[in-house]
Amino acid sequence: MASEDETSESSFYGDEDEKTRLEELVNTYDPEKYWDGHATRLSTIQHVEKEKEKNRSVSLNKNEAFDNHHAKITTSSDPWIRIFHPDRSTDEIGDIPMFVREGTHLLRGYVQDKTATRSTPNPAKKAALTRRLESDLFALARETGVVSGKWMLFVSREEIRSVWRAVAQATGAGELGVAAKVARDDLNQCGNHDSRLVAVYTRDFEDRRDVARVLGGLKEMGVMGGKGERRRTIYYKCDAWTYLEIKANNPYGLKASLYSSRDEI
Structure with a gap:
């Protein structure tokens, strides 16, 4: 006699005839026929037309832009x-992530210094902080190749x-x-x-x-x-x-x- 677990599993997947039928469907399934049958659906037509329009837009921009093979367009979503x-x-582009990370740290340091001197406003002190910040950022750009x-x-x-x-x-x-x-x-x-x-x-x-x-x-x-x-x-x-x-x-x-x-x- 089959156990309760075996009976539950059998009822979940179906009997032997049902399993055989499903396996046959899987083996004979043709996805191309499926999509061919959906070619006339409105949603499919809309999707195809959108793709065509996107390609036409890229081609138009490329043709209007330049006439030599050195040109490069990245993707249709690139602004x-x-x-x-x-x-x-x-x-030649340098280490941009490192520059941004360290540069952001320098900017935050400026804000902290400025906050520390806010109680006694000093235009000369503020100008000196800005000059130092600019110098440090330029040095960092050189160091990282940006x-x-x-x-x-x-x-x-x-x-x-x-x-x-x-x-x-x-x-x-x-x-x-x-x-x-x-x-x-x-x-x-x-x-x-x-x-x-x-x-x-x-x-x-x-x-x-x-x-x-x-x-x-x-x-x-x-x-x-x-x-x-x-x-x-x-x-x-x-x-x-x-x-x-x-x-x-x-x-x-x-x-x-x-x-x-x-x-x-």
Whole structure:
């Protein structure tokens, strides 16, 4: 006689005939036939059309952006279209996690020092703390290899195609900086509906000659508008500041940008 446990297990999986039938279904199951039968369902059609639209969007952006094989688009979800200098090495980006970790520690130390001296406000003391913080962050950036930076152009909707095409072609040909990128989403990256960010990178923010050379190239290309005072002013920001999310009016008293196109670099 079967035990109670054996009887319960048998009733759970079914009798021998039921087990045989289920095993046969498993062995003969064809998933392709299943999906073929669902091809006309609305949910399947919607999914296919979304994928097609996503691919069309990526292709459109790529074709509008540049006409050389050095261009690189990462994924369709990437908010940037990027292009790199032919000789750029991926080793140049540095140890970003270490920089962010140690840099955040330095920022917190500044806040603590500032809090400690708040009871006796001293502008000179505050300025000295800011200078020390800036110096320590620059030294950390050098130590960790996070030394790249970029000129930032905010370009109108009307000009974005021509400006980006010129920048991308010059970068891909090795005539500008080490890389460049343009924001896909003008609202999210620039904060308004009327302009889109184009960033042109240099290898080292302390290499003033190279920073000035790239700026000169942008001026010659005409992507900064007219001549002299009519040119739009653009700013150069080190990536170290970007990784630490240091922006204008930050609580540390740090300048958000290192240079402007009006400076004598």
